[in-house]
Amino acid sequence: MTDLPALLVAAPLVGSVVVMLAGLVRSESGWPVAAVASLVQTGIAAALAVRAFGPDPVRYVVGGFDAPFGIELVVDGVSATMAVLVAVVALGVLGYARAAGPRSNAFYATYLLLVAGLSGMSVTGDVFNMYVFLEITGLAAYALVASGEGGRSARAALKYLLVGTIGASLFLLGIGFAYVATGTLNMADLSTQLAAVGYASPLVQASFGLLVVGLFVKIAVFPVHTWQPAAYAGAPDSVSALISALVSTIAAYALIRLVFTVFTVDFLLTNAFAQTVLIAGAIVSIVVGSVLAVAQQEVKRMLAYSSVSQFGLVVGAIAVANGTALTGAVIHLVGHAIMKGGLFLTSGLVASATGARTVDDYRGLAERFSAGAAVFGVLALAMVGVPPAIGFVGKWYIALGAVEAGSWPLAVVILGSTLLTLAYFARIIERMFFREPATDTTTDTPLVTDGEGSEAGGSDADPSVVSVGMQTTVLLAAVLAIVLGVAAFEYGQLLEPTIERLLA
Amino acid sequence: MIEFFAARVYYLVSFLLLGVGTYMMIGSPNLVKKVIGMNVFQTGIFLFFIVIAFVEGASPPLLTAPAPYVSPLPHVLILTAIVVGVSLTAVALGLIVRIYDEYGTLNEEAIQKVVGDD
Numbered sequence: 001m002t003d004l005p006a007l008l009v010a011a012p013l014v015g016s017v018v019v020m021l022a023g024l025v026r027s028e029s030g031w032p033v034a035a036v037a038s039l040v041q042t043g044i045a046a047a048l049a050v051r052a053f054g055p056d057p058v059r060y061v062v063g064g065f066d067a068p069f070g071i072e073l074v075v076d077g078v079s080a081t082m083a084v085l086v087a088v089v090a091l092g093v094l095g096y097a098r099a100a101g102p103r104s105n106a107f108y109a110t111y112l113l114l115v116a117g118l119s120g121m122s123v124t125g126d127v128f129n130m131y132v133f134l135e136i137t138g139l140a141a142y143a144l145v146a147s148g149e150g151g152r153s154a155r156a157a158l159k160y161l162l163v164g165t166i167g168a169s170l171f172l173l174g175i176g177f178a179y180v181a182t183g184t185l186n187m188a189d190l191s192t193q194l195a196a197v198g199y200a201s202p203l204v205q206a207s208f209g210l211l212v213v214g215l216f217v218k219i220a221v222f223p224v225h226t227w228q229p230a231a232y233a234g235a236p237d238s239v240s241a242l243i244s245a246l247v248s249t250i251a252a253y254a255l256i257r258l259v260f261t262v263f264t265v266d267f268l269l270t271n272a273f274a275q276t277v278l279i280a281g282a283i284v285s286i287v288v289g290s291v292l293a294v295a296q297q298e299v300k301r302m303l304a305y306s307s308v309s310q311f312g313l314v315v316g317a318i319a320v321a322n323g324t325a326l327t328g329a330v331i332h333l334v335g336h337a338i339m340k341g342g343l344f345l346t347s348g349l350v351a352s353a354t355g356a357r358t359v360d361d362y363r364g365l366a367e368r369f370s371a372g373a374a375v376f377g378v379l380a381l382a383m384v385g386v387p388p389a390i391g392f393v394g395k396w397y398i399a400l401g402a403v404e405a406g407s408w409p410l411a412v413v414i415l416g417s418t419l420l421t422l423a424y425f426a427r428i429i430e431r432m433f434f435r436e437p438a439t440d441t442t443t444d445t446p447l448v449t450d451g452e453g454s455e456a457g458g459s460d461a462d463p464s465v466v467s468v469g470m471q472t473t474v475l476l477a478a479v480l481a482i483v484l485g486v487a488a489f490e491y492g493q494l495l496e497p498t499i500e501r502l503l504a
Numbered sequence: 505m506i507e508f509f510a511a512r513v514y515y516l517v518s519f520l521l522l523g524v525g526t527y528m529m530i531g532s533p534n535l536v537k538k539v540i541g542m543n544v545f546q547t548g549i550f551l552f553f554i555v556i557a558f559v560e561g562a563s564p565p566l567l568t569a570p571a572p573y574v575s576p577l578p579h580v581l582i583l584t585a586i587v588v589g590v591s592l593t594a595v596a597l598g599l600i601v602r603i604y605d606e607y608g609t610l611n612e613e614a615i616q617k618v619v620g621d622d
Contacts, residue, residue: 128581128584131585132584132588135591135592139591139592142595142599146598146602150606151602151603151606151607151619154599154602154606155603157599158535158599158600158603161592165542166526166529166542169545172549173549173552176553176556176578179556179577183575185577
């Protein structure tokens with residue numbers, strides 16, 4: 001039982017190898033093995049979470065080398081939340097991918113590799129180890145994006161690879177600067193040593209800058225978000241759901257970990273400029289991401305730009321650096337993963353059932369495919385922040401935190417972001433519920449179009465491919481988005497000791 | 505001024521490589537050259553790590569050798585980073601093969617013309 005943190009990372013890794021080996025014997029064995037590995041992973045994450053919410057974080061020494069020299073795994077409330085989130089979302093998307101996704105064994109092996117990388121990033125307590133897991137996550141994500149058909153997904157994956165590698169390399173350079181300043185890589189040790197070096201030292205400041213910019217690329221904050229729309233739109237539906245729900249989320253978690261565990265709040269207080277840059281990045285992301293989302297025709301691209309805006313909120317909460325905002329950041333990360341993953345899955349479901357992939361194709365969807373339209377509507381409203389959905393709770397805490405900190409420009413933008421989010425979701429909701437299907441109008445393209453968008457998903461519009469598993473997953477996402485909203489305030493209290501420790 | 509730079513020539517070279525790599529990735533329309541640019545960029549970072557481990561007149565970190573020792577940790581880190589870099593290059597080249605099969609060219613601008621802005 002005490003080896004749980006290590007097993008959390010090992011389970012999907014072993015599963016990935018088993019999928020490959022089993023595939024040599026029987027080509028149909030990929031999904032069951034992946035499902036078992038994912039179930040085991042979820043169990044481990046849940047067991048870990050039960051212990052991690054206690055007064056002290058769970059610490060695990062890897063390979064018998066003690067803390068400052070060896071690699072340490074540390075699980076506190078926030079990391080346990082992320083570990084459970086990764087496991088649950090991966091399990092859910094796996095249920096969807098059985099009928100919808102690419103079915104090859106190579107796909108399932110890469111899928112589990114991505115889960116291993118993400119779990120590793122959530123529990124590691126060593127900055128270089130975090131870089132390695134960041135690259136494992138990245139490599140698996142590039143390969144998964146490329147698992148779609150046609151040249152579009154390959155081009156999207158290459159773009160993602162080039163931009164993502166620059167981000168990860170800057171992260172590595174930042175680690176190098178921190179190592180030069182202190183001579184250690186352990187997060188807990190770094191935080192005391194960096195304080196001893198002094199937060200005004202140029203080495204420490206440069207290290208912070210490089211680490212933050214590197215993670216900004218991975219989170220897809222505005223000026224460095226360019227890989228994201230292409231990658232999400234070019235990937236198969238199950239892959240875009242998994243990546244949109246988890247990869248940027250865990251990168252944002254890494255930013256929380258670096259800012260609060262490694263550099264601490266005192267660094268932000270000493271360097272007001274760093275805090276200003278973080279807040280400015282957040283504001284620009286929220287506004288520009290929303291504006292770009294409104295301008296999109298393809299639904300998956302619109303959802304991708306929406307992520308740019310939503311992660312702006314999380315970065316804003318990190319920059320504000322008080323307990324309320326940080327609680328909001330964690331809740332919004334969980335909520336965004338459920339809602340955005342669910343929205344991508346629903347858009348894939350709608351595309352499989354009706355062939356609709358652009359905003360105009362969604363005209364009159366409520367009549368043609370009412371279940372899909374209903375779920376999409378619920379998730380979209382949850383994203384806008386209609387209570388009692390979880391999207392509301394996250395935004396509420398973040399806005400409250402910004403007000404508490406007296407950061408007025410950010411508070412105004414966060415409150416306004418609800419309207420901005422509504423701006424792009426209202427277009428779709430209006431078309432789905434209040435317009436006639438496009439068949440009887442002359443100006444529009446026919447429903448089942450093989451024009452733009454169909455390249456990403458291959459052969460569209462075959463209602464027989466909509467499986468029970470796909471529908472159940474999508475429905476669960478919508479239910480979770482509401483139920484978690486009700487439970488989130490209690491969760492916020494549960495998180496309190498962890499947040500206090502982060503801010504101490 | 506000259507001594508200031510001469511004492512830091514290794515750092516200058518590694519950051520020069522970062523610049524060259526970035527320029528190749530942005531400036532060259534050829535996809536393979538973009539990947540080579542990425543490699544140059546990463547090599548700059550590898551060299552930076554190797555330079556920070558250097559200690560004037562130190563011996564390798566063996567118990568039989570006299571002190572002072574060179575720090576072995578950055579070298580170990582860079583071995584890991586090199587493995588990551590090789591894997592990334594492999595994935596990138598695999599993707600480039602697929603792109604070439606699909607479009608028949610490696611020129612980014614030519615592909616852009618065929619598919620429009622995507």
